[in-house]
Amino acid sequence: MSSKEQVFRVQGMSCANCAKTFENNIKRLKAVEQAKVNFAASKVSVLGEATVKDIEKAGAFENIKVIHEDGFDVDQQEPFLLRHFRLVFASMLITAAFIFIHWTGISKIATTLLLAAAILIGGINLFRAGIVNLTRLRFDMKTLMTIAVIGAAIIGEWQEAAIVVILFAISEALEAYSMDKARQSIQALMGIAPKQALIKRHGTEQLMDIADIQIGDIMLVKPGEKLAMDGVVMHGVSAINQAPITGESIPVEKNPDDTVFAGTMNQDGFLEIKVTKLAKDTTIAKIIHLVEEAQAERAPSQAFVDRFAAYYTPIIMVIALLTAIIPSLLTGNWSTWVYQGLAILVVGCPCALVISTPVAIVTAIGTAARNGVLIKGGIYLEEIGHIHSIAFDKTGTLTMGEPHVTDTVYFTDDPAQAFSMLAALENKSQHPLAKAILAHAETNHIPYKRVQVDHFSSLQGKGIHGMMNGEIIYAGSPKLFAELGLQKQLDEIATSISAFQAAGKTIMLLGTATEILLAVALRDEPRKESKAVISRLHQLGIQHSFMLTGDHPETAHALTDELAITDVKAGLMPAEKMDFIKQYEQRNGPIAMVGDGINDTPALAAATVGIAMGTAGTDSALETADVALMGDDLKKLPFTVQLSRRALTIIKQNIAFAIGMKLIALLLVIPGWLTLWIAIFSDMGATLLVTLNALRLLRKKGI
Incomplete structure (x- = not known):
């Protein structure tokens, strides 16, 4: 008997490393065969018989809460401040301790107890993970912070230990908040389709949950209502706002026999719609699933960061140890140099570096989805940004197709x-x-x-x-x-x-x-927008544009001149288009192929990035294309290229800034200026700045 796969939504994961620890803990559960945590989408898939209680126990180190996907409501998530109550309370204790130190005559023991309480309350999740990591010889940012805080307490630096704990908790809270903001495009899609619909079955009208609606049911949609299911119009005429699916800003008129999608808005007519897909198979459900999977895919730059961090953390620990021991042996001043070593551990925490790439990837893919462009993974987001050559199918892509x-x-x-x-x-x-x-x-x-x-x-x-x-x-x-x-x-x-x-x-x-x-x-x-799109692509740095067509050369060349495309290959069969793409890649490097996703499939598959047009509701194109332009709108192509290049720039800026901040802070060790406060502020500041830099991609509007 095969085990059942369960999917849960997760609240409380503050970082990618926490997600990995959470995943490993779930895998250790007896009834679990396999587990996969998607940090970008805040989801966990579990193959086995684990319960919500079991999974929450595996995430207890981070106070993680899980909800079964079937019962997840995007509007009922726990408020951000409530999730961080411990942080607020610990901050109040530290404030009280500082007041007692500077303005009252209360004993040092009492203020130390207040600071110790703040450290325990504010850092409980940090210590849980850090101590477990130490026992397993796993050295990540929480391991470094745990050692630094314990070391600071041992040498009597209670104030700085408490401040380090609170600032680190604030840093993680900001990181969690920024990831929530980055996920907001997908969360908006999740809540866009109604959970119920008015269904006419066997002559009776009844309000039904979407999970109970069957293929063939008749859905009744009044003016101003959203569609809950995909289907085909049986009776009625109306304009439908399809922006959530295709990114089109102008409503589309729908007549009998036209296809309609869940999550779109009926504007002015009464429609009777025959349901054609179950709730889990609607176009909006597929888009959400594919975007969440895409956000979890590691881009090449993220893979580089992960490899770098794997070597970077142990190196930082060695540098900190040598800083604490060698000068102390030479000068006999153990307190000063142990303190400097602890500061190095804190400044070496790779929070900003680890978050620098995924937050940009998640934000860019979510922004693209909101504008009707489905990018299937971080690797394709980056590859589009590197592309300098694009090939187009003619019929149906550059032209109207009729x-x-x-x-x-x-x-x-x-x-x-x-x-x-x-x-x-x-x-x-x-x-x-x-x-x-x-x-x-x-x-x-x-x-x-x-x-x-x-x-x-x-x-x-x-x-x-x-x-x-x-x-x-x-x-x-x-x-x-x-x-x-x-x-x-x-x-x-x-x-x-x-x-x-x-x-x-x-x-x-x-x-x-x-x-x-x-x-x-x-x-x-030709489409009325084709010439402007080609011109805009050339402005964005696309140096070579090709038209691949089976048409007569004379016809093809005339259109090429009209659209200002740099080259044309005419009289080609589908297999010959694929051969051209392969040969071009071998000789000249990456090339994207734009087609209608049907007869151009071989060329789309052979290209560095295959971009399918007008794929809303087309299951095969959604599954096979690297990038899908959901609406039949060529203007989304320059937007996609521009967004990808902007994301690449931001990723490079983030990586350079994260590493640069660490190096500058480490140089302060030489004159002995590095303190725990400076260390944690530099780490938190870098994390906050790379996150805010990545979130600028949310402002990118569709063209």
Whole structure:
């Protein structure tokens, strides 16, 4: 019998190292086979039979509280100040002790007892973890702080020991607060979909919890209400605000048979919606899950920091030990140099360094998700920031994905009749251009449906023909009419045809065996934002932009010139697009590929970063893309590149600042100026500053 996986939400984890200790403690529980703590998302997954009480016992060193995910409510979390009551009380004891020392005649023993009480109350979690770490020879920041505080108490520095404990507790509280702020984008998504919905089942309307709603149920949504489930509109018309899913700021009109998503807002119409997914499988649920997993993924810079910290902490302990012993043996002044050694332990605490990268990664990925961009991990966030080349699929990515009639040139006195004959022929055709011809006819109210077509037939690779009013009418390429013997008339209109082809347009002619009646130019029009997006990417430092397409080279080059793309590869099959991406990476380095996530899958998979467009509700694209632009909006691409580069800059700033602050503080040992107060202030200050620096990414708005 396989064990059941349980997922719990966690409150009280103050740092990444605490999360690792918590995870190891859970793994030691008898009924647990495996455990994984996601510090970024404040979650723990447990494979086994552990209860909430068992897991909280494993987190007792940090006073960690857990709630089963099914019962988690983002609005009912424990208030921040209540979680840190011990810190507030210990601060009051220290304040009282300082008042007694400086303004009353109370005995030194009494003030020492007050300071000792403050140390125990404010540092209980610190000492629990630190002492356990010492017994297991695990040297992290809590181990260093525990040794420093105990050492300070032994040499009689009770005031400084108490201040160190309180400042360290404040530092951890600020770190926890900053991580809560970094997680707020995802927490906002978690609370965005209603927990209940009005369901019509077997003719009866009832308010039901989303966990009880089944596929096929009819959900009733009134104006101004949020949708609780994914589904398809059965009856009604309304505008839906899809910003939580796609990042679109403008509501989208929904008609019968249109797809709608949980968490979106119904604006002005009454809708009956057939539920198509269970609550755990809705698009918003998948986004939350994928973003939480992405936030837990270690980026390359974070892996570097973790490796550095693994060597850094033991080195600091050795330096502190040597500082305490060697000068003391030479001078006999043990008190001064032991104090300096303890100060080195405190200043060497790698809090700022450890938090410098994950808080930036979590914040950037959360900000991207809030703006309709799903980045699947820290590694992809960093890789986008390093990219200087981007390849685009053409159809559906740079263009609208559907051809449109752009020009009509008539060679007859009855234009309406000529186009109605063309539309009547195309109405019987399965050619990709037929839909564009019929759409143009409908838009211009051309009555093609009344035209009778007999003996319809297709001419392979050339066109179509049919009998109308006793005469055979042809529609097709210039090549077809050349074969019909109309080369002279083709020569007369060659200038117009060449101009259309130079603009990347496809030419369709209509006529009889003796004359050409109509020339139609069609083109898959570029998105209105494509040119501006390409220009913005080049401004952001993208040096090479490519268009990869299966279209004719002449059509592709015309569009490339119009959009100011640096290069084009035309006439490519999907496998050839993939080969181009692989060869480019080998010769020139990283390249991103942007496509619609379906026929471009091979190239997306081969690219350094695969970016799929318009993936809202598309399960396969959500699972396979490295980055998913949830809305069908190309403008999110420059935003993603800019956000990634900003995140990279902030990560580098944080790492440099965290290490620089430590080095400056350590240099104060030489003249003997380093005190425990300076040490803890430098550590706390560095932690606070790198955190605030990372939180600037929350202000990044979508473009």
